[in-house]
Amino acid sequence: MARAHETTSGTLLPTNSPAAVWAAIGAVLFAAQGGAFFGFVVGVLGDLLTVTPLPGAAFVTAVEAAVEQIPTLLSRDVIPNDGYWNGSRWVGTFLGLPPGLAWGIRAALVYLYAFVFAGWVILGYRLYRREYRTADWTPRDDMVDRFRGHKWGIFGLVVVFMFVVMAVFAPVLGPTTVDENMRNSYSNEITYWDSDAEAVQTTLVGEANLASQSRGDNPERVLPMEYDDFGRFHPFGTLPSGQDLFTFIVSGSRLSLVIGLLSVGLSAGIAASLALVAAYYKGRTDLGLVLASDSVMAMPQLLLLIMLTTVLSGTWLAEIYSGGFVLALIFAGTGWTYMWRSLRGPALQVAERQWIDAAQSFGQRPLTIMRKHMLPYITGYLLIYGSMTLGGAIISIAGLSYLGLGIAPPTPEWGRAINLGQDYVATGSWHISLIPGLLITLVVTGFNALGDGVRDAIDPQSDATTEDGAAGRGGGA
Amino acid sequence: MSVGPDEEPLLAVRDLEVVFHTEREEIHAVDGVSFDIHEGETVGLVGESGSGKSVTARSILGLVDSPGSIEGGKVGFRGDDLTDDNWERHRGDIAIVFQDPSNSLNPVYTVGNQIKEALRIHQGLRGNEATDAAVGLLEDVGIPDPRRRVEEYPHQLSGGMQQRAVIAMALACDPDLLVCDEPTTALDVTIQAQILDLLADLQREEDLAILFITHDMGVIEDATDRVNVIYAGEIVERAPTGTLFSEPAHPYTEALLRSIPGRTNAAERLPTIEGEVPTPTGRAEDCRFAPRCPYAFAECHEMPPEHVDVGAERSAACLLHEDGSEEAAERTVFDGSEAVSGGDSA
Numbered sequence: 053m054a055r056a057h058e059t060t061s062g063t064l065l066p067t068n069s070p071a072a073v074w075a076a077i078g079a080v081l082f083a084a085q086g087g088a089f090f091g092f093v094v095g096v097l098g099d100l101l102t103v104t105p106l107p108g109a110a111f112v113t114a115v116e117a118a119v120e121q122i123p124t125l126l127s128r129d130v131i132p133n134d135g136y137w138n139g140s141r142w143v144g145t146f147l148g149l150p151p152g153l154a155w156g157i158r159a160a161l162v163y164l165y166a167f168v169f170a171g172w173v174i175l176g177y178r179l180y181r182r183e184y185r186t187a188d189w190t191p192r193d194d195m196v197d198r199f200r201g202h203k204w205g206i207f208g209l210v211v212v213f214m215f216v217v218m219a220v221f222a223p224v225l226g227p228t229t230v231d232e233n234m235r236n237s238y239s240n241e242i243t244y245w246d247s248d249a250e251a252v253q254t255t256l257v258g259e260a261n262l263a264s265q266s267r268g269d270n271p272e273r274v275l276p277m278e279y280d281d282f283g284r285f286h287p288f289g290t291l292p293s294g295q296d297l298f299t300f301i302v303s304g305s306r307l308s309l310v311i312g313l314l315s316v317g318l319s320a321g322i323a324a325s326l327a328l329v330a331a332y333y334k335g336r337t338d339l340g341l342v343l344a345s346d347s348v349m350a351m352p353q354l355l356l357l358i359m360l361t362t363v364l365s366g367t368w369l370a371e372i373y374s375g376g377f378v379l380a381l382i383f384a385g386t387g388w389t390y391m392w393r394s395l396r397g398p399a400l401q402v403a404e405r406q407w408i409d410a411a412q413s414f415g416q417r418p419l420t421i422m423r424k425h426m427l428p429y430i431t432g433y434l435l436i437y438g439s440m441t442l443g444g445a446i447i448s449i450a451g452l453s454y455l456g457l458g459i460a461p462p463t464p465e466w467g468r469a470i471n472l473g474q475d476y477v478a479t480g481s482w483h484i485s486l487i488p489g490l491l492i493t494l495v496v497t498g499f500n501a502l503g504d505g506v507r508d509a510i511d512p513q514s515d516a517t518t519e520d521g522a523a524g525r526g527g528g529a
Numbered sequence: 530m531s532v533g534p535d536e537e538p539l540l541a542v543r544d545l546e547v548v549f550h551t552e553r554e555e556i557h558a559v560d561g562v563s564f565d566i567h568e569g570e571t572v573g574l575v576g577e578s579g580s581g582k583s584v585t586a587r588s589i590l591g592l593v594d595s596p597g598s599i600e601g602g603k604v605g606f607r608g609d610d611l612t613d614d615n616w617e618r619h620r621g622d623i624a625i626v627f628q629d630p631s632n633s634l635n636p637v638y639t640v641g642n643q644i645k646e647a648l649r650i651h652q653g654l655r656g657n658e659a660t661d662a663a664v665g666l667l668e669d670v671g672i673p674d675p676r677r678r679v680e681e682y683p684h685q686l687s688g689g690m691q692q693r694a695v696i697a698m699a700l701a702c703d704p705d706l707l708v709c710d711e712p713t714t715a716l717d718v719t720i721q722a723q724i725l726d727l728l729a730d731l732q733r734e735e736d737l738a739i740l741f742i743t744h745d746m747g748v749i750e751d752a753t754d755r756v757n758v759i760y761a762g763e764i765v766e767r768a769p770t771g772t773l774f775s776e777p778a779h780p781y782t783e784a785l786l787r788s789i790p791g792r793t794n795a796a797e798r799l800p801t802i803e804g805e806v807p808t809p810t811g812r813a814e815d816c817r818f819a820p821r822c823p824y825a826f827a828e829c830h831e832m833p834p835e836h837v838d839v840g841a842e843r844s845a846a847c848l849l850h851e852d853g854s855e856e857a858a859e860r861t862v863f864d865g866s867e868a869v870s871g872g873d874s875a
Contacts, residue, residue, distance in 0.1 A: 187681070190682065334594060338595075406632040410625070412590075413624060415617065415702075424646075
């Protein structure tokens, strides 16, 4: 049956093994950007490990250094945008282009690469489905097909994907780096064209920042897509401190994503295990868990958060991800209850199915029954609630940083960008609060849309062909 | 196939009490049920919906879920009392086939995968060995082209095929006793006959004992050696199949037989039993069938009847047969145990 509608790769390529071609494309794609992937993983783990009082921190630093040596195609070195005008042309930028254009090309190529990578994954799935899988249909196929027809869900997926790409490729995407522009701005120098002196000069980044602050209507303020007086391009303008807002935001996305994923992953894990246990054993176990979750729900999350941040401040735990780890733990510890409530119903429903009895009758172990015969039926709900809670977690983190809780300065965080700009909302420096605010709204909407799409895809009764999916339910903290 | 009552039975259910605790009341779904199954025989358990058939079946396998629990009596299997937490010890010796085959198979795994799961637990088979064994089992239950079918998902099989696969899954445990809980109810008549034939063949080949649970008297007549008639959680009559059909002793059995199409020739309208099976919310204080019984008299509403012998290997719980004779009461088939009054061990 595969012959009738051959895959594109099967007809285009002179080989009988499309899988090999697919794997080769993957290898090339990965080789091009392997450094960025490893950099992201090592960076995330490294932040976690270097502050823990465990041996191996030195090892992590060594690995980080080693990873930096991996050649990467789309890197700051290959397509540089840090350059200066020497009076007649741009020096040090990619192909001698203006820095803004060089940065634009780099950012566009990163996203292009990411979408090609996504296409490669989709191609692999379709190849597997058509050529290699023995069954020509499984229930999951219908879900995938329904999702493909769900425009609102696809919109969510694209937004979420772009957000993840931003987090993974954060160091490459920014026009400058956190280290150079923020953390150690007085240890780094830049070269620039001094138009008054008509000569190329050098100055400290910190000094340059002071001269490009956006504070209301001051003449030095740098609005989105503008250059400052030092020839530096700022896609989103500058912060009141003169730091680059875009770099601040891409770097903050990493933190939001990691904390969001961590807290949602943890609470989803707790919620799913407890839902399975409650549904399998029912009776007293179930009642006990209902009581436990109700008690946790009754705790005031914000007060608990303030208390724990104070209690834990100064300990190594509070230093992981600048306090984000503690946030994630608190979100997980209090947030699992809502997810558990939502999962318990479907889990109880599955537990009534006869194949559970059948498995029990032939002596399957309870844990295996839960994992093999029940879990697959609630993973869909896990995805939906997980995706929606993730949006909520991102809002919460931003909200807390806005209030000055949670993520310690100077670590970039979206909520703090809003906070920093709130004095200037009605002035000429309107961009500082507006841009991160819009981005948070967009990303959270994306996560909720993705959740909606997944829900409609999983539920065969929902009619995904009607296009009013946008009326779906919202997430929230 | 018929075995002397003196021989040690394979399964001996004694005074089984299963109670469901709901918020408003206690439901005695199974109230003092006793019966035996000997090696290699087929015993029927017949009754209306809600009479406690399936709960009895599930108790034998220890599958009664909360809020229900076994609160009295014994389930003896090969000399061990299963209710004494011996279920794990005899896991696989008793297998069950449920009513709806499409619901007994997990739709996300292939048929082979699910049979192999049982094979792995009970025969320690893995990999190719397990696949071969699964193919063999599918062949035994009469599925054509088992090599291909073993890779297929449940939805790719017809209802009859699915039930065969479920039976294969049960056989993978290599059981001594197969509990069939309405195995043919969800199937159409021709497939039903095929499954009954299959079960009979398997019984002959593997020397299986079968507990056959159904509400279909026709199936009982075809498939079983002895029958227990259950009503509102109590067994009201037990008899060899032939005699039960020729001369029913309990008014309920009689009424059941009258309502089989084609057996009664006179009436144009099929006689029915008026009323519904009562929900047994407490211990029996009267005959539970009395409100629907055409022969009921005053005493029927005052005391629960006990099982009395009404012929060779048969007994009925009905005051019509009691005749005031204490000897008769003592000679009940099941060593004097009383099906109605039950134990007070709960």
